[in-house]
Structure formats: C-alpha cells, structure tokens
Amino acid sequence: MHYQDAPEQTAASSVAAGIVNPITGRRFVKSWRIDELLPEARALYGELASLLGVKLWHDLPLVRTLFNRGDENDWLARSADAGYATYLDDHPPLGRIPDITQPAFAYAGVRHSARVDVSLLVSTFRDLIAAENRLIARAVDYARLPQDYDRIIFCEGWRSRFNPYFAFLPSGGNKGEVLYVTTEQATLDRLFKHRVFLVPQAEHEYWVGATSQNNFTDDTPTPTARQYLTDRLREVLTVPFTVTDHRSAIRPTVRDRRMVIGRHPDQPRLYIFNGLGTKGASLAPLGSRWLLDLLEHGQDPPPEVDVRRWSAGAG
Template sequence: MKEVDYIIVGCGLASIAFCEELRVHNKTFVVFDDSSQKSSIVAAGLYNPVILKRFSKVWKAKEQLALARPLYSKIENELKIKIDYELSILRRFISIEEQNKWFTASDKPSLEPFLSTNLIKNSSEYIDANFGFGEVLHAGRIDTETLILNYKAFLKSNNSLFETSFVYNNIQFENDAIHYENLKTNQIVFAEGFGVKQNPYFNHLPLTGSKGEILTIKAPDLKIDYAIKSSVFVIPLGNDLYNVGATYDNNDKSNVPTEKAKEELLLKLGKFLTCNFEVVGHIAGVRPTVKDRRPLVGRHFKHNNLYVLNGLGTRGVMIAPYVSKQLFKLIETNESLDSEIDINRFNEK
C-alpha cells in the first residue's frame, strides 16, 4: 500500500498547475491519465487578457497573468523546455467604427494596460487589412502540446503517472482516508475536463462542453511573427506553420475532426489571407465550458476529501494557475473560494 497526500485525475492544464502547487508545498501525489481528453492538447494556448470580440477585459486578467507567467517560466527552467512565446496579438479592424470602439475601450482603466493606443498599419501584402490593427499588450502563447507531453514524461520519471483510466467504483472511503486499489490518500482532485461528465461524484455540475477544431497551415510566403485575430485566429508556430482556429460546436461532443469545421475555417480565413497555403494538420477537442463562463472548483457536498478542478473553457492557460492556488488554499487551510468559481453556486440551486 503506497501512501500519498493527493491523487489527481487528469493531466491537462488544470492538473499540471495543481501539481506544481503541490510540489511547492512538498505534497506527495500521483496522477491518473488515460489521454482520453484532448482539449488542453488542441488548445491554441494564447494568454490574452482581452475579449477581442467585444473589446472587454477577461475576468481577473491581472491576477491570472501575475501567476501564469512565473509558473510557465518555472516549468521551462525545471524541465529544460521552451513553451512560453511572447507574441503580439493584432486585432484586424474591418471599419472606422471598429477603430473608434477600440480607442474608446483603451480609455477604460481596466483595459488601458492591455490595449495599445497606436493604430498599426498593415505591412503584409498577403493580408487584407485596409483599416489596420489594434495591438493587445502582455499577450503570448504557451505551447500546450509540448508542455503536456514533457510534463507527463517528468511525472513518469518520478513514478507519479498512471497511464490508465480511473475507476470510480474502486474508491473506498475509510474514516478520513481514501483507498484506491493499492493507494491510500487523503484527497482526490478530479481535473478531467469534459471527462467529468462520466464522473458519478461531479456529473451533476452544468459542464456543457464546446467542441473546437483547429487547422495547421503551411504558408511559406506569409512570414509574420504576430498573431492575427479576425473572424479566426492565425497564430505563428515557426517554420512557416500557423494554427488557424477555432470553431465552436455545442452539439458534437467527439474529438473527431470534421470536414464541416475545416470548410468553415477556410472560408473565414480566405476573407483576409491572400497567399497560397497548404493544410497540413487538423485536430479537435471538447473544451470544458460552463454556462456562466466561470470555472468549476470546490469540494463534494457529501465526501469532504473529493474535489473538482474544471470548467476552464477557452482560457485554460491563463486560468489554471489561479484556480489551482485557490483550490489548494481551500483544501489545506479551508480558505473560502472566490464565490464566482465555487461549485456551491450550483449546488445551492
């Protein structure tokens, strides 16, 4: 019987951030992951403090960025990998009216640190942007695939990763402890993404799920080192490769790429990209989205040593470190969660 402080189920962005919180506080843990959930792997990985459709601030953007950047830097240093790429995000304007809305938004105290007041003229002959761009500041991209693959290898090297499905029926509660197969633990944290819909302890939570699909294109003539946000994102990856995405489908809950989504992305891309390109990749995953656009974090209403860390939606790169720290404080010091992320907002209804 091996004893650990925590069992964590899932190995996406939320799980990794929570593992790092545990490591800082010298807590022992193991992770179960069967690679069934793809949302973190297929994520665009942008950390972007502005909702560019409406020119409004992301919820707790400053607090999230203050935790996220140091965490990913720490992981880079410890695992000797490169995952954090500072990246300008340029919002393509389609009219003078959009320009005016941008500059009006940049005057707001909450957005002033994140929106440049300089109108950026289009310098690429292969991008149709007659009205120019607005630049988002303090933005970048985390290479989520490299992060997750290397973090799993790190866990595996420490005998902390079980690459198998977690069997809920094998949980045995004994006083204040939990037995699971040959493990004994004090707490289990479920960070399963959309997979929580199969979890009998937390499947009552209103996780809706939104399927997203992303294309990778090779465009040798484009030669841009900034991301473009228009009707779709275009994100440079290096070596003339770019991610294009993403779609939103609230009905299809599979991880299977579809021709329909591919056509939708290519149609939108064709409205402003004029160079030749080749589609070289197409991936899909179901984001763990919630109807009120806030994460799902908290303690089970009956079993005090079962917890959920979920619902990070489309902004997992930014949100994961913030909610992980909140959950750790709840478990270890019984500090109250931010009411906007606490699952009790649904349990009480």
C-alpha cells in the first residue's frame, strides 16, 4: 500500500489537541456511539503505539467549570440518567486547578476522557512509511489518478471539497485556532474546560483552544483569534503565561455532522473516509474498522455514515 500526502498543506491532525471527551456541549450530552468508540480507540492507539514506539493515548480526567445554577441543574439532571453514570463525576478531584485558576461556581467531572497525541501519530507514521518508500509526498492530480492501483481511498480532510469525484458531498469546513502557552508554575495535570479547553502537553506547557469559524477565507492564524484566546485565558488563569505558538487549521465537516465512509457510487475503485469534524481522535478508530470491513468483507458501514446517503442520484 502507498500513501500520498501534500506536505505543504496544514492538516487538522497536526493542530488538534486530540481530546477524547465522552460528554460534550452545554447540555452535557453523550457523544455519538461513545460506548463503542472508546474500546475501539484504546485498542487501535495501543497497537499503533507498539508499531511506532511512542505513547499515543493519555488517560486524563476532564474537569468542566459550571458557571451558574442553571448549568448545575442540567448537570445533575444528567447524573440521574443511568446511561451516563460511568461518565459523570459530581465531585471530581481538582488536582492543580485551584493553584493556577480563578475559583468557579462549581466543577463537574467527566470520566473516560483522554488525550491522543494525534500530531505525534501522524509524524511518526509518516516517518515510517517514508523510510519504507511508501510515501508519495505531493498533491494528488485528480486529472491523472494512478491506474496501477486496485483501490484509491481519499482521506483529504476539508480539502475533499476540491475532489471532483466526491463533489456531490455537502462538505463544509470549520476553522479552528489554538495557542500553545507556557507558565513558570507547573501546568494542569488534567483536562480543564472553562470557556476554552486547557490541555496539558508537558510539565510547563499547554494547548489552549479552540476557536470555531464556519466562514473563512484561508487556513492561517488571525490576530482576532489570538486576542480572543488570550482574553479567555486571562479570565481564568491566575498565573502569568507566555504564548509560544499560535496555529490554525480547518476541520473537515459534513452537513449532517457524521463521518463519510464508503465507495464511490459508480467508480468502484474509489473510496472515501472523511467528515471527522471536531472529533477525529475518537471517531477515526471505529470509522477505520468500518472501512476495513467494507474493503475486506464487502460489509456496508452503518447507513448514518455511509457515503451513499449523499450519492443517491449522483453519478
């Protein structure tokens, strides 16, 4: 198998924090199929870690700020739901949070959360396939697809909107910007969600993000987002910090916010795996199993992720 990747393009995977968060949004809803996604993710990242000789999966509890009584009531209502019991922690240990952040109205904990080092995964995997001469480091020329492969699987992130073979997909894109920050004092020892996420990277470093913008003209960092993220950080941190980097990329989104997996409607050699949106770290392992089941056993993926939900009538 060969891989083709355009080295000059920014990949969402190289900017993502890799947060795996089973409970999301203001209403504290369980992420789609999270009970199936988690074991699949643990297993696959474990296998990849052995193959690549790096640690990819970091179990990290998540603490969320509850800003007011309304948030707290919503949280407690969820806590009463049996399907949520394994994920919610009403009295989470706060670790170093009180040492370096403003006190909050209340805190809530999410269990089975984690951080996947997605950018390390991509860079070490790239090194491996390059060393094996299996990496073609240039953009795919759609007018001249190679003829000597049985199958071509397009995993192009948000740029799949430029792929003429899958033009029938309602592909969007959502721009996200992040800051990398250091503090003199040791940083957090868990994931912390205030208005933005704080994600520990190393002893004195963390990732702060992210912004979310459906309308964008390019994928480069903007002063407005830098200011926004710095302001959010100033609201919560009680210790001085230094911004060491500011990065941005585009998330690959699809109108119905589900992955896109499957075979082209009338070009049986062409496949797609896309639409990982804001949750690639947790979705990709189960998604890739579904893709493999299709490639090896002809087994269709679940209809809600099958590319054919958009291709009816397309040719």
